[in-house]
Amino acid sequence: MYKLKASVKKEFLVLIRDIPGLIILFVMPIAMIIVVTLVQDSTLKNLSDRKIKILYIDNDNDILSKSLKEGLLKSDIFEIDTAINTFSQAKKEVASGKYRIAIIIPAGATDTIRKNVKPIVNNIFALSGNKRDINFNKLEIQILTDPTTKNTFRQTVISNLQTYTSKIETQILFKILAEQLEAVTGTKPDLLDKPIETIVFKESFAYENETSIKPNSTQHNVPAWTMFAMFFIVIPLAGNMIYERDNGSFFRLLTMPGNYLTVLGSKTIVYLGITFLQFILMILAGIFILPLFGLPVLNLGTHPLALMITALASGLAAVGYGILVGTIAETHEQAGVFGSVSVIILASLGGIWFPVYAMPALMQKISIISPLNWGLESFYDIFLKNGTVTDILPEISALIGFFIITIFIARLYEGAKRLRF
Amino acid sequence: MVKLENISKIYKNSTEFAVNGVSLHINKGEIFGLLGTNGAGKTTTFSMLCGLFPPTTGEIFINNLSVRTQISEIKKIIGVVPQSIALYPTLTAKENLYFFGKMYGLAKNELKDLTEHWLEIFGLSRHADKKIKTYSGGMKRRINLIAGVLHKPDLLLLDEPAVGIDAHSRLEIMQELKKINADGTTIIYTSHYLEEAEKFCTDIAIIDKGKIITQGKPTKLVKEAGCTNLEELFFTLTRNNTNV
Known part of the structure; x- marks a missing residue:
């Protein structure tokens, strides 16, 4: 010792x-x-901890663009900037690196969805012999991204956009369906003009012991x-x-x-x-x-x-x-x-x-x-x-x-x- | 005191003998010089005497204890002064000596007294609290020596203890070693300095190519060979050995 x-x-x-x-x-x-x-x-x-700045050009100024903007803001992931109005300007801003991403909603976008949804609803109410083939009009929402932006980031934005647009499409479908029903029955259905969200995701970390520590x-x-x-x-x-x-x-x-x-x-x-x-x-x-x-x-x-x-x-x-x-x-x-x-x-x-x-x-x-x-x-x-x-x-x-x-x-x-x- | 019985050493991956059939008998109280050129086998013999590694064949006894089987007992009675400055440069002289003294099992108070005593003898008392790295070559050599003699060993093994220092410091070290020897410590010493060895050693052995080529009292060996000094004897013998 x-x-x-x-x-x-x-x-x-x-x-x-x-x-x-x-x-x-x-x-x-x-x-x-x-x-x-x-x-x-x-x-x-976590992505939710910081906001992604998006340049948002609304040429539609209707339900689609407004709901989309609302949805993006509500998600808490994105920060919307509407200062720019033209595609060429937006392209410049993204190329210069000021914005990582720009979303351009074309004029008449909501009308295009309406036009696409109407024949579907008509087919629902038509007798089987009167059903018509439907030719859908394409709606192009343009997304400009900085070439240096990571794939995962781009995919996050695109998947969010897809979620909101399909939600809005469904909403419009329900709205037109409600109008048709109202025309047939004379009463306006209550629930169908509201978005249906019966499935929600609740995420939490799995621990063996109770804790609130976040990695x-x-x-x-x-x-x-x-x-x-x-x-x-x-x-x-x-x-x-x-x-x-x-x-x-x-x-x-x-x-x-x-x-x-x-x-x-x-x-x-x-x-x-x-x-x-x-x-x-x-x-x-x-x-x-x-x-x-x-x-x-x-x-x-x-x-x-x-x-x-x-x-x-x-x-x-x-x-x-x-x-x-x-x-x-x-x-x-x-x-x-x-x-x-x-x-x-x-x-x-x-x-x-x-x-x-x-x-x-x-x-x-x-x-x-x-x-x-x-x-x-x-x-x-x-x-x-x-x-x-x-x-x-x-x-x-x-x-x-x-x-x-x-x-x-x-x-x-x-x-x-x-x-x- | 020390008996080397026909010891030989072949290093692994080598076919040549580093030491070949060396037998020596060193009596208590002697200052024994093991002299030879570089690569002659001095350091190998020295290392085997310290118990660093065993001889390939043969036996070494110190105080009738076998280096091969009783090295723990032998380590208590020997002191070793390696050729290199085996000290910690960032520690002071006192801290170095306290550490090595404690490793020899010296009690605190005794160690303190002995350290002061030796530092005084070598004129280093006022440098005791200075770090070794600030010392001159001669001062380092002296502390290197003190670390080996602090515990008053029965046998002191010195490997070129005064190499690379000025003549004055060398003389001082050799004089102190004589005193240590006079106090009863047997010394085995290896050196290149033949003139110094002639004055200092009571007995010598000259080793060349792993073999002892002569041994005895230096004055007697010089006289018998008809040489004027040990240096001449050394050159004569090693040259002859080369010619063989």
Whole structure:
């Protein structure tokens, strides 16, 4: 214990005097979390959270154009601008990038629908022998889009337009049908002039436990970049081990009484402390700093113990990986390049950059090999599903198992390396 | 004190002997110089004496303890001063010495006294709280040495302890090593400085191509070979060995 304490103190002193190393460990992740969350915020926001500006040219000025405008406004997705009146002007505005999209309703659009619907209603009331073939007039609603607009965005607008136009078509159909019925029966039917909406969609997030936490950029980025920062400890930790080997102090330690595990133990304790500190800082950034940039406040869920355990288990896995890289790498260059590239690959696989559910099926399967994914999933369970310690046990076991395996391999490799001589 | 019984070493992926059938007997209280050119086998022998890796064949005993099987016991009685400055540059001299002293199991108070004592002897007391990276080469060498002798080892293993420093610092280090030896510590020392070895060592062995080509008291060896000094003897023997 005495030797472990001395070794821990030495590791601590070496670490806190390495200013560039501390910048990598603390300043870089905080900067990353702010920048990436800001960048991703609009992407991860629900479409309903922000409005799409549409240039709306109404040449119809009848039921269709008015109802369509009303419907688009009611949807809360769109913001309508009617300042421009001509197609050529609208084209210019969209081409210049001022508007992403323009909708041009042609003159007489509502009349065209009426003309199309009337023969249908007439056929309904006609005797079977008197039914006539119907030739529909085409109604063209023009949509101008900025070529740089994403497909998904365009489809959202078009599908909304299709929904409203078909609703209006049905409304007009009902109206004419009502007029015909009134002519036949002498009384005006009550319900048919109102839109029928018997099917409604109610959307909510599915959780095992009751919660009102909504997934957002902060809830994703804080745990994601905490995991990334923790694993980036591989650079200073492996560098520290290689430096000790290069300058001979590791050789001196090997000639001293004591166990090699004391050396590894002290590194584990100090660097685990660092990862935990990183975690605390990232959490504080999520609660206090991100809201200053207009980003959502981090919600920690309801089980702080589970959160602490996740942070410690993730830190252990990161330290184990750093020790393994530091043991195997022969030079700083090897450790630096392999360490950073491997962490970036593990981060990509683990869903740090891009959510796992949005990956191709094969990549989703591969993602489970990344310890960053285990940690991230555990944080998600706690932050978004109010997960308890029992809920996160599989991920925690995997992270601790990863630490044990990496230390075991490092120990084995170190022994084998000396036998190589 | 130290017995090397016909030890040999072949590194993996090599077919040549780095050390070939070396037998040495070093008595308690000696200052034993293991001399040789680069690649002669000094560092390999030194590393095996420290227990860093075992010999391919043969046995090494220190205080009748086998390096192969009782290395944990041996580590308690040896002190090692590597050729490189095996210190932490961002720690102060005191912090370095406290750390290495504690790793040798020295108690806090004893360690404090010993650290002050050695820093005083080497004239480094007023630099005790300065970081090693701010030290001159000679100062670093002295702290490197103190870290190996702090716990008063029975056997001190020195690998080129005064390499790369000025003559004044080297002389100071060698004088202190003589005192350490006079206090009962056996010293095994490797060096390129033959003149220094001639003055400093009670016994020497010259190693070349992994084999001991001569051993004994330096004055006696020089006289028997009809040479004027150890340097001449060394060149004569290693040249002959090359010709063979």
